[in-house]
Amino acid sequence: MNLETIYQELLTSIKTENVCLAEPLRDHVYTKMGGNADLFVTPESINELRAALDIRKSHHMPLTILGSGSNVIIKDGGIRGMTIGMGKLTNLFIEGDKMIAQAGGTIIGASRKALDHNLSGLEFACGIPGSVGGALYMNAGAYGGEISEVLERATVMTQEGDILTIEKEDLNLGYRKSTFQSNDYIILEGEFKLTIGDPIVIKAKMDALTEARESKQPLEYPSCGSVFKRPPGHFAGKLIQDSNLQGTRIGGAEVSKKHAGFIVNIDGATSKDYLDLIKLVQKTVKTNFQVELDTEVIVLGEDLK
Structure with missing residues (x-):
């Protein structure tokens, strides 16, 4: 697999600034760590996304989607093959x-756009630091609300490259799970049903949730969240x-003194x-309380060789 050749092929249908070789993925994740993507594509249209998928398929490259x-x-x-970052599809x-x-x-x-239009229902998401696609993938939730x-x-x-619409009842939405975790569909958009509300009440709730998040979570350091x-x-x-x-540390990673999660x-x-x-946290909690801690964070890529 000649990455330079595939790179040049991608440039025939995707803008130059949307295709990178050996892209440092630490620049694209909240933890600010990790290796490079062999090929990193950030399509800004459905046509560019489809073109990237066609080229990937023709070269039998592994594919990773990143929100x-x-x-x-x-x-x-890092990550072998093609990594597609969805961050430019923001309409x-x-x-x-x-x-x-x-x-x-x-x-x-x-959630902020909903507030601008006096719409209630997404207040719980005002502090969730993820993409819309990631929120659907994980059925994200906070403070008593969730995407479902x-x-x-x-x-x-x-x-x-075919486009499908899937109704909510077919998405198998549960606690931090969805059908997307067991198929290879690429999420393009979500349609939400909200409620007309009082903007003063909506904003007050969002302000209270934002204050609770900022006071309890260690937002001053890079992390993957909970x-x-x-x-x-x-x-x-x-x-x-x-x-x-x-306060327990291994290398430069530490269990937060502000929020143990x-x-x-x-x-x-x-x-x-x-x-x-x-792993140390999981082992210690299992020893102390006989409780298994399952991660909600997604781990991608390969160990350093």
Whole structure:
């Protein structure tokens, strides 16, 4: 597989600024760590996305889709094949109480746009640092709300470039899960059904949730957000705190002293530091409380060789 040849082929149908060789993925994820992508494509239209998929398929390249990188760890060896970043597909339309948002836009931006149009339903998402596509993929939630409560349908592209619309009831939405985790569809957009509301009330709720997030979460350091799913009958952060793990470090990664559910990149952490610390937390909590901590963060790529 000659990457330079494939790169030149991509440039015949995709703008030069949307195709990169050996792109450092640490620049595209919230943890600020990880290796390079062999080929990194950031399509700014459906046609460019389809062209990238066609070329990838013709060369039998591995494919990775990356949203805003808020809930992702890229391993230190990077990602082979083609990585498609969706961050330039950000169109958003509102008509009445309906919002259609492309996958690359932020879910925070969608919640703010809803406020601008006096629409209620996305207040819970005002502090979720992810893309619309990532929010659908994970059925993201916070402060008692989640995407499944407002999503109506999703539009996706298949690996062959066909566009499909999938209704909410066929998305298998559950706690931090969706059908997208078991298929290879590429999320293009989500359609949300919101409610006309009082902008003063909507803004007050968003302000309160933003203040709660900023006061409790270690936003001053790079991180992948909340690392672990909520175990049945427990809170991950409480189990970690009760295990006296806050402040524990491996390399440049540290269990946050501010919020035990977060692991932060405090001093040039590698992905190996981060992943080793996750394993240590899981092992310690299992030993102390016989509770398995499952991660909600997505790990991509290869170890450094």
